Amino acid sequence: MEIYDFGQRLIREAGEFVRLRMQQDFSVDSKMNPNDLVTDVDRETETFIYDRIHEMYPDHHIVGEEGHGTDIDDVSGVLWIVDPIDGTLNFVHQMQNFAISIGVFIDGKPKCGLILDVMNDTLYRAEAGRGAYKEDVRLDPIDDTELATSLISLNPNWVIKDKIGPAFGKIVKDARSTRSYGSAALDMAYTATGVVSATLFFRLHPWDYAAGMIIIDEVGGKTTNLLGEEINILYKDSVLSANQALHSELVEYFSDDAAFIEAHRHVHGEKK
């Protein structure tokens, strides 16, 4: 079966799996710090997705947040990058506003991106070169905007940090207003659909942004790191997705700030 069709079927099945599984008890553990949560549902959903892909395409490579593919360190062949639940804090606290995110790359080139808003069963999807869709409605190219009249999404935690806070703070001051949704994949889907005009992150992993960057490309938007540099799909990086004009405007806030550039250098360039 064609990869894009299979991916769409798979992400819907995985959504159904999550909606059923979350009605039963599940354990919640912390990972790197007390606010970095993971549940049985994250792990079981990743295994569900991994098993289905592996069964269908035994020679494809699969990287997931919860432990699959830790040994993968090059992009040759077909690579599936999977976040089984993006927005685990929302999943635990709200039981809504979380997504499954799947990006597929062939020899490092985008093939397709899929983001499922699980509780609304709404699929954002794109195949490289063939347009992006929300469910069955083709998305229009996103319009250029200026920061002063734009809604942007970002996590307020970055604004209060010492070295990087001032750059984010200036953006908050100059924007029309900000939003914070708690799922990077949904933030990117909302950027592609024009709900917000840009989304910014100081640090994401490949599974957070892989699908979103493919979808944003297909509506004429741009995704780079916050300094305007190309993102390598197997690396952690900062992420800036926006329409073309706003992207250029926002990069200036970071690339003119020596303290920001210094802090950015220390936490980037690491493999997933």
Ligand code: IPD
């Ligand atoms: C997180 C979410 C969140 C972003 C974090 C991610 P997770 O992913 O996307 O919006 O701010 O950086 O780690 O852990 O819920 O899959």
Ligand code: CA
């Ligand atoms: Ca996580």
Ligand code: CA
């Ligand atoms: Ca994530």
Ligand code: CA
């Ligand atoms: Ca996750």
